Amino acid sequence: MGKPLDPAALDAALRNVHRAGMPGLFAEVRDGEQVWRGAAGVADVATGRPVTADLRHRVGSITKTFTAAAILQQVEGGLIGLDAPIGRYLPKLVPGERGDAITVRMLLNHTSGLAEYLPYAYPSLRAFPDLAKTTPQSLDDHRFTRFDPVELIAMGVSAPAVGTPGGALGLYSNTNYLLLGELLEEVTGTTAARYLTENVIDRAGLCDTELPAGPHPRGPHSQLYEAWFGMIDPPRDFSVFDMSWVGPAASLISTVADLNRFFRRLLAGEIVSPASLAQMQRTVRVVSQEGRTIDYGLGLHPMEGTAGGDTFWGHGGTVWGAGALTMIRADGARQLSVAVNLQRWNRLDAAGRPQPHPVDGALAELYRVALHG
Structure with missing residues (x-):
């Protein structure tokens, strides 16, 4: 088990991330009843407005844990079979043999x-994962684009398959979670956003978490700066962005306090049953979007970089300009949620690989101090 929280060490670790090049970041760390919240840097580089620990923030793919919990609720209710073929529910979206196999x-x-689907939705990003050849122009072009999830799904389904259904090594794909959003709507008769709000967000008692309806985040928030591996210099503010391009896969807005509350209640069996939580924690090997092989469950996974003998569960997320990470020790006692307002700060080498940056080491040290003391 880690040592008790050290507020001075946590404050110093947070400031070091800011000094390493992060405009602003904020976090909440919990150990039992002990709670520390901190912030360092600015929420707006133009005005110098400081970040505070209570800001609302785009948390990217942490949304997947919420969506997975909603699906498991429907499994518990008998409306969805966890090992049933998706073609049984959405035959038009995943037709034929693939619908029967997935x-x-x-x-x-x-x-x-x-x-x-992303390389096909954003043509100028088609070079994934060869990021050295991409350009940021499509980010500006699509700030206010309202994407149709069915059209995005069709792009992913019609693209060349990246593996055999149920294969030994999976590949992280937002297409999967857009389909899960459509599945939720099919079996509940309401929108995925409404179901998630009423049955996951509200059930967890989250007051500052929402799936946004439009491009403008509500409430106090930071500006979000995208560097696109040095190709946007200086980094550009993308805090206003229509999140229909990821929907139930990555569009959530939350706070670090709400994230900690949600994951605490999830691991306590208060969002889904203990049996469903056990299913969420059954992992397979998956290649992440960064090209790393990780263990991944059902919208939840054991976290890397948490050496110290304890198991932590959680998820990370990025969107344009925003990043977040949340993790909780298996016993539910120790937690960290952190949000940053700059993304893709690493520049690329000649082979298109991200180069080391001082922010990376400073964040790793923050995680170590937060989780282990």
Whole structure:
């Protein structure tokens, strides 16, 4: 077990991330009843407005844990079969043999073999994962674009398969979670956003968490700066952005306090049953969007970089300009949620690989101090 929280050490670790090049970041760390919240840097580089620990923030793919919990609720209610083929529910979206072969579980744990739709939705990003050839122009072009999830799904389904359904090595793909959003709507008769709000967000008692309806974040928030591996210099503010391009895969807005509350209640069996939580913690090997091989469950995974003998569960997330990470020790006692307002700060070498940056080491040290003391 880690040592008790050290507020001075946590403050110093947070400031070091800011000094390493992060405009602003904020975090909440919990150890039992002991709570520390901190912030360092600015929420707006133009005005110098400081970040505070209570700001609302785009948390990216942490949304997937919320969506997975909603699906597991429907499994508990008997409306969805975890190992049933997706073609049973959405035959028009995943037709034929693939619809028969891909199960709901495979969508949740990214072993469906369905490709990521993003390179096809954003033509100028088509070079994924060869990031050295991409340009940021499409980010500006689509700030206010309202994407149709069915059209995005069709792009992913029609793209060349990236694996065999249920294969030994999965590939992380947002197409899976857009399909899960459509599945939720099919079986509940309401929108995925409304179901998630009423049955996951409200059930967890979250007051500052929402799936945004439009491009403008509500409430106090930071500006969000995208560097796109040095190709946007200086980094550009993308805090205003229509999040229909990721929907139930990555559009959530939350706070570090709400994230900690949600994951605490999830691991306590208050959002889904203990049996469903056990299913969420059954992992397979998956290649992440960064090209690393990780263990991944159903919208939840054990976290890397948490050496110290304890197991932590959680999720990370990025969107344009915003990043967040949340993790909780298996016993539910120790937690960290952190949000940053700059993304893709690493420049690329000649081979297109991100180069080391002082922010990376400073964040790793923050995680170590937060989780282990």
